[in-house]
Structures are given as C-alpha cells and as structure tokens.
Amino acid sequence: MLVALVLMLLALSNEGRVNGERGDRQCEFNPSLSPRPHSVSILEFGAVGDGKTLNTIAFQNAIFYLKSFSDKGGAQLYVPPGTWLTESFNLTSHLTLFLEKGAVIIGSQDPSQWDVVEPLPSYGRGLEVPGGRYQSLINGYMLHDVVITGNNGTIDGMGFTWWESFRSHSLNYSRPHLVELVASNDVVVSNLTFLNAPAYSIHPVYCSNVRIHNISIFAPPESPYTVGIVPDSSDHVCIEECTIATGYDAIALKSGWDEYGIAYGRPTENVHIRRVHLQASYGSSLAFGSDMSGGISNVVVEHVILDNSKGGIEFRTVRGRGGYMKEIIISDVEMKNINTAIVATAYCGSHPDDKFDPNALPTLDHFIFQDIIGTNITIAGSFAGLQESPFTNICLSNITLSVNYASSTTWNCSNVSGVSDSVIPKPCPDLDSPSKYSSSCFSMLSMKGKTAVSGMVSMK
Template identity: 75%
Template structure:
C-alpha cells in the first residue's frame, strides 16, 4: 500500500514535466524580407523537365541575403522534377498548395557522398551513400514549409534495387540536415521516401509539426522522422504511415557512435498518429551508441503496427537509453504493444567491441490503453547488462484470441501498478522503482529547463 501511494505521488508530477517539454518553446516564424519564385530561374513544372540547376541557382542567389534577414524560395503549383539540391542558412523553402517536388528516378542525379562519421559506413552498403533529395550542412535558421505542398521521393525504383540487393551505395533520404541549428519542417506532405523521410543528424533546436508522411506498407525499411544525435527536438501534430519505423530515435552505430559521442536528448513528441507496417510505430535504436535520454512522449495514437513501442540494442552498441517517459498512449490493432530487446541489430564491421554493453534504465510507461493486442509486452535484456528501473503504471491492454502469451521477460527488473494483463514477476519488484520513477520525472524537467537557459 505504501509503495502504491509513493508511485501515485511520483506520477502526479506529470503536469510539471509536461510544462517543460520541448514543444512548449515553439519558434515564431517571421516572414522573410526577400522572396523569389523558382520560375525566375527557368524552372518548368511539367513533371518531365529536370529542374536541379534551377533549384541550385535559386538557392545560390538567395545565399546573398543571409545577412539581410534571410530569404524565401517560393515554389508555385506544378510538378517540379529535380535531383538533389542543398539549402542555405536563413532560408525558407515554401511549397504552395498544388506544388509537388518530385525526386528524379535516375540515380545519376543523386551524388554519392561519404558516410556519416557516427556510422563509419553506409547503413545498407559499405562505403558511401546517396545524397538526399533536399540537404543542409552546418546551417542556421532553415524552414521547410508551405500551404500543404508535397515532396514525393518516388521511392519505388530504390525499393526494387534494395530488395534485389543491386545497390552499390545506401539509399538516399528525402530530407537530411546535418550539423544544423534552428530547423523547422511544417505544413508539408511527404510521399514515397527512398529510405528515411526526415533525418536531422547532429542538429539542435528542431521543430517538426503538422506534416503528413506516407509510403506503402510493402516499402522495405522506409522510416518517417529520425532524430539522430540531435537535441532539443519537438515533433507534434503529425500523421505518419510507413513501411518500417514511423518515428525512430538514433545516435550512431557501434564504435563509430561511441567515438563520435553525441547523444539524442531533450526530445518531446506529442499528438501524433502513427502506423508502421513491419516495424514499430515508436522506436528507440537500434543504432544508439551515442546515447538517448530525456525523452517525453505523450498523447499519441498508435495503430495497425507490428509493434507499438520498441527499444532495440545489442552487444557491441555501448551507449544508453534512459530517463524516458511515455504516457497517454492509445493503441489499436498492434501485434506487440511494448518490446525491449538486447538482441537486435547488426554491426558495421568486425572492429566493434563485444564488451561495449548498452544500458536501458529509468523508463516510465504509463496511462496506456490497447485494443486488439496480441502480446502485451516482451522484455529481453542482456545477462551482462539487464534492463533496470522499468516503471509500468495504468496499462490496460485488451488481448485478442490469437494471444499465445501475455508478457515475456528475461534480464529485466522494474515496478508495476494497475497493469492488465498482469505483467511478469520481474516487473513487480516494489523495492527499487518508485524512487527511480521520481528521478526520471524530475530529471527530464530539469534537463529541458537547462537546455533552454543555455541556448
């Protein structure tokens, strides 16, 4: 009884934590003092003419306004076929309603670039990777927005090449911003990404809101939003339906991620509707060698997915996933509601350290309902590095008739209160976790306040 009272008092701190979420600090989008149309640079919106040079020339011209308040590149209604192009600082890329930027299906229009240093090689093939459709490197104050315009990666050619193992380099993404600060992506529809849809990597102060992402259920290993070794991230009011993971938090791969040592931290996700056909609606890892911490997820709808929430890692990853609160979640038609595994993922090469053990610690999962769930949860930690301080509260999963089991647990410890169906005994240890739950809630709030005090 005393333990339950302690946990109740701990979880009543939710309002305090939510008040310090990253999404409470949404940036104001001020109009740019200068604006040009892509038409002024010879672009043709017929869906057949290649406009790569027009986009490149327009952005090169707008770069001269960076110290004059920035500028906007306006894309009017039309079908704007293009290869890869780079953005510049203090720029708004604005897509009008009816404007569709279409990625070229010819790989010759996608430059091959070096792998990211926190990965050491391409994720899907050794060596380099194809440059993404829209890119930014070491930029400040970048906005990709519109009046519900569309960016279409036409990913089918890439999916076929991936499935047939005929790619020499890793597939491109739709948007990748590297080492950038103050990034906003909003009011855009994204279709048919070759691989990831939006990939902020080594970025700070990223706000992604009011977007729609879609790719066919059979599209192989397509992902939605992937914050990667990035901090101060807000994702809100988005709808995502994708082939693999809808939202995935990452931070580097094995020895490369450990050496780069940049975590993903201070992330707030709220009011999103997400679906993943073969992966997870909400994923942590498996590439998490730089660490993932101080994450708040709330008011989320997960549906029609293989897994609702997953934490993935393996021996050799190193890193950590800690201080994570996931609350007020509605699930429907999910095979496995919650999963955490220490036996998932491959290695970039044979140089990884098998003694680099990952740590999963201080996780709160609370206020969740689920209908037509097959398995409530599986937790499979490492014998040498068990998952610890897993706090479950007020979970109610309605299992379907196909359920072979309710919960599976090994090498995990935690605390639970008001969980249906009843969890594993490993998750009913009252002597450890109430204090740990309190620590998580206070730690996330303090970390978020500190991040904005120093910004």
C-alpha cells in the same frame, strides 16, 4: 522579426540547460515565423513544373542567388503549384523553402543522376551498402535558421525504383532520404506532406533546436525499411501534430553505430514528441535504436495514437553496441491492432564490420510507461536484456491492454527489473518489485515535471 525568433530559440535552449535539460519543454515554445524580407519564385530561374523537365539547375541557381541575402534577414524560395522534377540540391542558411498548395517536388528516379557523399562519421559506412551513400533530395550542412514549410505542398521521393534496387540487392550505395540536415541548428519543418521516401523522410543528424510540426508522411506498407522521422545524434527536438504511416518505423530515434557512434559520442537528447498518429506496417510506431551507440536520453512522449503496426513502442540494441537509453517517459498512449505493445530487446541489430567491441554493453535504465490503453493486442510486452547488462528501473502504471485470442503468452521477460501498478494483463514477476523501484520512478516523474500517478505515490 526572424532575428528575434532565433534569439528566442537560443534562449529556450539555454533555459533547458539551466533547468536540467528537460525534454518535455521542447514543444512548449511555438514560434510564429515572420515572412522573410526577400522572396523569389523558382519560375524566375527557368523552372518548369510539368513533371518532366529536370529543374536541378534552377533550384541550385535560385538558392545560390538567395545566399546573398543571408546577412539581410534571409530570403524565401517560393515554389508555386506544379510538379517540379529535380535531383539533389542544397539549402543555405537563413532560408525558407515554401511549397504552395498544389506544388509537388519529385525526385529523379535515375540513380546515376544522384551525387554520392561520404558516410556519416557516427556510422563509418553506408547503412545498407559499405562505402558512400546517395545524397538526399533536399540537403543542408552546417546551416543556421532553415525553414522548410508551405501551404501543404508535397515532397515525393518517387521511391519505387529505390525499393526495387534494395530488394534485388543491386544498390551501388545506400539509399537517399527526402530531407537530411547535418550539423545544423534552428530548423523548422512544417505544413507539408512527404511521400514515398527512398529510405527516411526527414533525417536531422547532429542538429540542435529542431521543430517538426504538422507533417504528413506516407510510404506504402510494402516499401522496405522506409522510416518517417529520424532524429539522429540531435538535441532539443520537438515533433508534434504529425501523421505518419510507413513501411517500417514511423518515428525512430538514433545516435550512431557501434565503434563509430561510440567514438563520435553525440547523443540524441531532450526530445519531446506529442499529439502524433503513427502507423508502421513491419516495424514499430515509435522506435529507439538499434543504432544508439552515442546514447539516447531525456525523451518525453505524450498524447499519441499508435495503430496497425507490428510493434507499438520498441527499444532495440545488441551486444557490442555500447551506449545507453535512459530517462524516458511515455504517457497517454492509445494503441489499436498492434502485435507487441511494448518491446525492449538487446538482441536486435547487426554490426557494420568486425571491429566492434563485444564487451561494449548497452545500458537501458529509467523508463516510465503510464496511462496506456490498447485494443486488439497480441502480446502485451516483451523485455529481453543481457545477463551482464539487464534492463533496470522499468516502471509501468495504469496500463490496460486488451489481448486478442491469438495470444498464448501476454508478457515475456528476461534480465529486466522494475515496478508495476494497475497493469492489465498482469506483467511478469520481474516487473513487479514495488519496494525497490517505486521511489526511483516517482523521482524521475517529479524531475521531469510530470504528475505522478497515485499508484506510484502510494508505493513510495
């Protein structure tokens, strides 16, 4: 039953807290979602799936009706095969939105038909344009127990108009996303395809207990700053079995922007990412920041394939951002056709206004990279910390990166310190100080329940 599922999710959350908030546990619980006791079809509310008829009112009315079942075990809104044009609509608690195979929800391309909402408090303004932002296609606010799933149905943002407005600097407000859930908990997004997002495809922000499973996301390489999945100031997040190819970043972890993110103070933490295939044409397959003022910590990434991307794994921040990124383990990675395999930089990102504190220095500490293989890599790694706040406890082990002929420098390092073992090509001396850092690497691996590599053990 659904109630039992929710109780189990809550129990899992409490177990994580009791045992030290281990990020690698988030994907260990694989819920089997029970059918809702009540179900209606969007057809019952006058929707027409011809790709031309606007169905916003049908979606709104259907969800308003299903809200009455929230205390009766919840309900399902069934979307049958067809092409269903709509503007933004809001979900409700204890709801399953189910897209059948052949069902395609498409977003209206007329910005005048999209509502404008307030900026998120951890950002203080729209990311692209000062002021408000266009409401996303599918939304939820302060919801509990929400499932967006299907039999490989599709949600298509039809982002071409939005991309052109971004390029031409003609946006009145910041672009919408495909799915945005705000301050919600016990969220599942699964078994769907997301296409052509105006900006982000899936954006859980201020959420807890989020599971994103078996999702395909695609936006063409030329789509500007399109991003796949963005956990933002959210905790207890699992992302697994996903295939993502976007114009900018495939997965990006964030937690707010400068003084707004620092004041809001909600980190992204306890995140588990595994068995994903990521491609990012002009960004990074896996990105952290640069919006990270609330902090990012306790992240485990394992068994991933990264290919055909500008960056493989990238940590971004900038002076004035504040916040931290710490206790992150990335292992069992296969890379192919990547310009820079591993990047950590404190020189990336702009500021929302002139009210930021230039003395708010970001902290990067306790990162482990192990068991990574790369082919056709141009630059193995680039680490650039701040002199006043260097990157510390960077641990590299069992990494082999085949660097291509275009490379003149394999590693670039400044204001960074750490340890390395069995790394090819040999990293810069700043990352080769075993006596000082090896015990710290080993302790972190043990704390996270990972198996320490033999090289780290021998250097302890």
